[in-house]
Amino acid sequence: MTLRRRGEKATISIQEHMAIDVCPGPIRPIKQISDYFPRFPRGLPPATGPRAEAPPDAPARPAAASAGRPSPSDGARDDDEDVDQLFGAYGTSPGPSPGPSPARPPAKPPEDELDADGYESDDCTALGTLDFSLLYDQENNALHCTISKAKGLKPMDHNGLADPYVKLHLLPGASKANKLRTKTLRNTLNPTWNETLTYYGITDEDMIRKTLRISVCDEDKFRHNEFIGETRVPLKKLKPNHTKTFSICLEKQLPVDKTEDKSLEERGRILISLKYSSQKQGLLVGIVRCAHLAAMDANGYSDPYVKTYLKPDVDKKSKHKTAVKKKTLNPEFNEEFCYEIKHGDLAKKTLEVTVWDYDIGKSNDFIGGVVLGINAKGERLKHWFDCLKNKDKRIERWHTLTNELPGAVLSD
Numbered sequence: 001m002t003l004r005r006r007g008e009k010a011t012i013s014i015q016e017h018m019a020i021d022v023c024p025g026p027i028r029p030i031k032q033i034s035d036y037f038p039r040f041p042r043g044l045p046p047a048t049g050p051r052a053e054a055p056p057d058a059p060a061r062p063a064a065a066s067a068g069r070p071s072p073s074d075g076a077r078d079d080d081e082d083v084d085q086l087f088g089a090y091g092t093s094p095g096p097s098p099g100p101s102p103a104r105p106p107a108k109p110p111e112d113e114l115d116a117d118g119y120e121s122d123d124c125t126a127l128g129t130l131d132f133s134l135l136y137d138q139e140n141n142a143l144h145c146t147i148s149k150a151k152g153l154k155p156m157d158h159n160g161l162a163d164p165y166v167k168l169h170l171l172p173g174a175s176k177a178n179k180l181r182t183k184t185l186r187n188t189l190n191p192t193w194n195e196t197l198t199y200y201g202i203t204d205e206d207m208i209r210k211t212l213r214i215s216v217c218d219e220d221k222f223r224h225n226e227f228i229g230e231t232r233v234p235l236k237k238l239k240p241n242h243t244k245t246f247s248i249c250l251e252k253q254l255p256v257d258k259t260e261d262k263s264l265e266e267r268g269r270i271l272i273s274l275k276y277s278s279q280k281q282g283l284l285v286g287i288v289r290c291a292h293l294a295a296m297d298a299n300g301y302s303d304p305y306v307k308t309y310l311k312p313d314v315d316k317k318s319k320h321k322t323a324v325k326k327k328t329l330n331p332e333f334n335e336e337f338c339y340e341i342k343h344g345d346l347a348k349k350t351l352e353v354t355v356w357d358y359d360i361g362k363s364n365d366f367i368g369g370v371v372l373g374i375n376a377k378g379e380r381l382k383h384w385f386d387c388l389k390n391k392d393k394r395i396e397r398w399h400t401l402t403n404e405l406p407g408a409v410l411s412d
Contacts, residue, residue: 127229201269201398267368268293368401
């Protein structure tokens with residue numbers, strides 16, 4: 001093919017026209033359209049660096065190799081080899097090179113493929129970042145979680161955006177009993193919530209052994225909500241009454257430890273007050289409030305009430321029951337019951353407190369319970385002991401509700 005740059009109009013066949021390289025510079029035909037698609041997704045492999053210097057030596061190679069058979073097609077073949085070498089078609093250097101064979105790079109392409117996938121493994125880039133702060137109010141047994149904003153979230157919808165919200169869980173524990181969540185913000189990858197979520201009934205013991213799981217999800221009206229990313233903060237990193245601010249890259253979903261004893265599955269918290277009254281010659285048991293109860297009804301709520309027993313109860317007259325609070329997981333009762341008993345006999349007694357969901361026309365559902373007494377452990381034992389030790393002093397403690405009570409008959 002001959003092209004005249006000056007004067008006359010160039011004549012190019014349709015086959016040559018379809019194969020013209022449109023890169024900057026002089027127009028020249030190429031042999032294969034597939035050369036437009038390199039085999040390395042992130043550019044040239046490191047091993048091709050020295051090969052890029054091969055074209056300047058190209059004129060010398062045909063003179064030595066084709067001395068016995070001068071053919072015009074040899075130059076075209078060398079050009080093809082240079083193009084294939086540039087894009088890594090063969091993976092070896094052209095021509096008989098006496099170099100040492102251990103320098104061959106066949107083992108390097110797998111590494112390059114791993115690097116290509118490395119973009120997705122960079123969670124900061126792929127999933128986004130989350131800004132939030134945590135404050136443990138030790139006096140009020142509350143954990144305040146302020147969710148500020150997120151940046152660069154992963155697109156989850158067809159429009160390239162997402163409808164993000166943040167949900168919190170305390171681990172270990174039942175997710176339904178201690179799940180909190182923010183509002184949903186529509187069509188954004190950089191949401192700003194500035195919303196504070198509060199856990200009540202958090203004890204010093206919880207701060208030692210609990211971990212806060214913070215997840216960012218995409219809300220979908222017609223399908224299941226989709227997970228975007230998460231982070232976890234051990235509460236032991238927090239100092240009481242001191243706000244700590246975080247700006248953390250979201251991570252892929254981490255496995256949850258399922259080796260916990262399900263008999264100790266948490267179902268919420270309850271605030272109980274104890275006082276032995278010398279005037280009334282009895283034990284005053286106050287049911288103050290509950291927090292983060294497990295939802296037992298289809299509407300996502302419960303209709304909770306509390307029952308108390310002082311056991312052993314030979315005459316079965318120790319049962320007391322609060323009023324029912326409708327459609328809530330955080331009821332406030334502020335009710336107090338009196339058990340007439342001598343102070344010396346309390347060491348032989350056990351206080352059983354259970355929380356129930358009231359249902360009309362069928363049996364009530366057990367939510368959770370706690371047992372205080374001389375045979376209890378941890379905060380439950382300490383609470384009972386402090387009550388016996390300090391007459392006429394009202395002592396309040398938060399306790400964790402579990403889904404099973406040792407030796408208790410769970411029927412209403």
